[in-house]
Amino acid sequence: MNHTYKYPRAALTVDCVVFGFDGGALQILLIQRGLKPFKDHWALPGGFVQMNGTLDEAARRELEEETGLKQVFLEQLYTFSGVERDPRERVISVAYYALVKHTDHVTTAATDAADARWFPLAEIPPLAFDHATILETALHRLRGKLSYEPIGFELLPAKFTLTQLQRLYEAVLGTEIDKRNFRKKVLSYNLLLPLKETRREGAHRPAQLFRFDPARYERLKQKGFLFEV
Amino acid sequence: MNHTYKYPRAALTVDCVVFGFDGGALQILLIQRGLKPFKDHWALPGGFVQMNGTLDEAARRELEEETGLKQVFLEQLYTFSGVERDPRERVISVAYYALVKHTDHVTTAATDAADARWFPLAEIPPLAFDHATILETALHRLRGKLSYEPIGFELLPAKFTLTQLQRLYEAVLGTEIDKRNFRKKVLSYNLLLPLKETRREGAHRPAQLFRFDPARYERLKQKGFLFEV
């Protein structure tokens, strides 16, 4: 059952840069390719787009098929159209980036994602196609976005400590942040609700747990509020 | 000469949101459609993508064909993939936005752009397809970007006064800005070179002309400099 058009058409793919955070370093989820081209190379999860549904839906579908991840933060990044980016034929790729609570993936790894693996940012292997460029673009976007929208919480468990949050910012932005100033600032927005729980871990004082209040953020955003760190 | 594929493929278009500035209001360049669907409606310049070349090249080509504009600031915006966005068939559109020195267009209007017209932002007519959404997205991007990258100069003549620049910021951002604070700030970056010319116009003191120094900006950008207004 073939499909015929008057003019040639490029094939369309979606590719996803999936970010995770293990408490220390920013991580990227990669898939080892089983097929040519770039067989056995690591690559971003993604694949050819079916014609039904939007690209967002296609990206979510691919992500679930290849990594088992569902219900993640997902946002379109950029559309890559270099003529030689796929050796087979003309392929245009709409790239997305996703933010994942690191714990979410381990549990679902049993599904179909046997060949999926997290890589710390500093240890990314050579990637298939132009995926290194896509990753770089995504990283740039994440760094920019983290500074003025509260998306960092997407990378943390629902309950987290301020130190965890600070480590995340430090890992993504690649800077050191002063503890007292950081806490003063993020608490000043009143977007973090202190819980009645603490996180006990190791031989030291337990840390207060917080959760992010997305509803309150939406209300503030309407009024032109900016979350800046 | 038809083209046949194993799986169905969406058609690809590029659409351009072209911004201009007439000294008072932000303007958008629209094309009146000569063909169905949406015949006689106003629409963003754009069209179907040939398979040779990148999307950036396709956008530039369409822009020149439909409006006569060449060598403009052009940047990819977002890829729109709503299932019903084109009534004929499945069409995915990669949108771009362009910043144009308003004077550039008038001169070239004689080419092929008889049915192209500038509309002030406040007087945009109903648009074909989902072009209203695309325009809104572009506007949002322009507002964001103007505040932290010096792209406003793309909308002004090469030589401009500080008042012109301020009017531009006010028009795009929709705010009033204090004259002295604005000048202090933009001059503090040393990115505006005062010329030995003034702009004489009307019965009042002539204004100093400046030009933007893109080379210096590139150097500063390397060092992590941020242009904020």
Add this chain to the structure above:
DNA sequence: TTGACATCGTGTATTTTTTACACCATTGTT
């Protein structure tokens, strides 16, 4: 039980940045 250890949690003084604000200067016109 007590002391060592490791992280948690907090406040203030200084510097920098942002904001608010008003008048003289220069040109063309009458």
Add this chain to the structure above:
DNA sequence: AACAATGGTGTAAAAAATACACGATGTCAA
């Protein structure tokens, strides 16, 4: 010569960002 219209400039007050150190609270081992 006076007027009309926009150009160009500085300072004081408020707000935000930065730098910085130590007691608190838990676990664990001796």
